[in-house]
Amino acid sequence: RVDAALTALLGEGHHVLLTADAGPEARYRRWLAVSRGAVRAVVGTRAAMFAPVQDLGLVALWDDGDSSHAEPHAPMPHARDVLLLRATEERAAFLLGGLIRTVEGAQLVETQWALPVDATREAVRAAAPLVRTIGDGDQARDGAARAARLPSLAWQVARDALLRGPVLVQVPRRGYVPRLACERCREPARCGKCAGPLELTDGSSAPQCGWCGRPEAAWHCQECGGFRLRAQVVGARRTADELGRAFPKVPVRTSGRDGILGAVTGTPALVISTPGAEPVAEGGYAAALLLDGWALLNRPDLRAGEETLRRWTGAAALVRPATEGGTVLVLAEPTLRPVQALVRWDPAGHAARELAERAELGFPPVSRMASVTGSPAAVAALVELARLPEGAAVLGPVPVSGDRPGGPRGAGDAPAGEHRERMLIRVPPGSGAALAAALKAAQVARTALKQTDQVLVRIDPLDIG
Incomplete structure (x- = not known):
């Protein structure tokens, strides 16, 4: 829709669309046109935040609360943060739009880094x-x-x-029915092999595991012995x-x-x-x-x-x-x-x-926070090696969501049967760079000591449960 609007406003050939659907050849051709200055406007998905626009005058981001703006691969940049840095470095205008205002957007207004552009109550x-x-x-x-x-x-x-x-x-x-429970005691129905949640894919098939796909035609409740299921989520x-x-x-x-x-x-x-x-x-x-x-x-x-x-x-x-x-x-x-x-x-x-509640509790974006996820021994070793900045508070460890009974599985969750923990490290405002440097040095030290257990480190993670 934005591509069509820009075509109507600028005419054909004055902007490019950068998305994965365009294919590698077309995407590279458009990228070259931008880097050579033949095209002055770019619209696209997350990767367009790195488009080499010459004489950049404006960066705009719509709906920064959408999780698709966060890159899941290292170093896991968020489009909002990248565009903020580009606007600052290249002295360009920055426009953050959306139907709601995120907490990060509210902080930009609170610190007077940005000005609010709001419709009147009558409008x-x-x-x-x-x-x-x-x-x-x-x-x-x-x-x-x-x-x-x-x-x-x-x-x-x-x-x-x-x-x-x-x-x-x-x-x-x-x-269809992504979560089932025992009709008698309301205990979530789980797979007998991997303890994953049971689901129905249609109205006639038998329940199956949402993690390993194993059918459970002869399911019975481990708590009360019941054999009847009810929909927990439709x-x-x-x-x-x-x-x-x-x-x-x-x-x-x-x-x-x-x-x-x-x-x-x-x-x-x-x-x-x-x-x-x-x-x-x-x-x-x-x-x-x-x-x-x-x-x-x-x-x-x-x-x-x-x-x-x-x-x-x-x-x-x-x-x-x-x-x-x-x-x-x-x-x-x-x-x-x-x-x-x-x-x-x-x-x-x-x-x-x-934002006011986050400030009172010391949560991002007011403070900076890092999550360290891995096996219990690896997490403990990394935190012990890290020379954390003054004022750092270590919270945890706690099991990651995939280990919690009934918890949703997500990125970084433990495979079935493997236990992982997560530790949160919180530092005051202004200490984010020191925290990142300390954790990076600790990761390097683990590699030098030939500690092979993988540890996932994320700065200001989007999901803090």
Whole structure:
């Protein structure tokens, strides 16, 4: 969409698009055109942060809270940090845009490194949809919510909106039923071989492990001996099946990892999407249902609230304004801070409060922090070798998420059956470079001592759970 907008603004041949989809030959040809000064503007994904634009005048980044802006390979740069350095070194303008303000963006404003560019409250009210909430207590009293996943108000909002246009349904999890539990004692159902979580891939197959893929047709609960399973988390495809049966005459379309839709027409339809894969609707959606808010808010992560608000706002922004009947229904406790920020459409206020709490607790981005992950002996050896700067606080060790029963697996998690630990090292502001140098020297010393156990070191990790 940005490529098309730049073409309309500048005309053909005045900018290049740098993405992996272009292929290596086309990408290298465009890279040479930029480095030689034949093209003065570049738009692209994460790797475009290194594009050798001559006489750089402006760097711009959209939605810096999106995890795709963080490079997963060493040295793991974030596009925001790289562009900040380039803007400073080359004396260029820096523009950070998005539907929400991240804590890092709020810190730039707080320190007066950047100035806020905000719409007036009148403009926000004119463009924003009406946001309504349904809390856990309301769902507990609703018979329809106990029998199905959607309370009566959600069915009513969807039914009325389908008379006027498409309805977006955001589901936090992909798949059919990605998490199962014992029906009797609610204990998570796990694989008998690797202890991975059991899941259903469709409505007729047997449960299988989400880690090793082993089927578990004869599963029984290790806690209570039960043999019956219940859905602990419902995925996008199961939601599409349920809504398709509830609205048999309405087309149902899905958008997610298996296939992302770019756009949909303005005719009535149900669009089931995972966060970040929402297609743009012609004329905007008549309504949006944001399901299973607890699945996003209850993640054991420092950024859970910020990330939840980012995903909700991304979906709500595709809905028509309230003056045109646009409605967003959030299934989450109304008193929670991200829910209130969405209702008031106040992401800047949410970011400012998050920043104040981080400052009080000494978490990034106010302080600098490093995570050290590996086997217990390797982590202990590296921290012992490191000459940490004055004021450093060592937190942990704790098992990484892949070792925790029921915990989600992610980058750097231990393979099944292997135990790993993580230690966090926190230093005051201004000591980040000294911390990085100390950990680098310790890694070099481990190599000289022929300690071969791998240790992953990350500075200011995105996920602090």
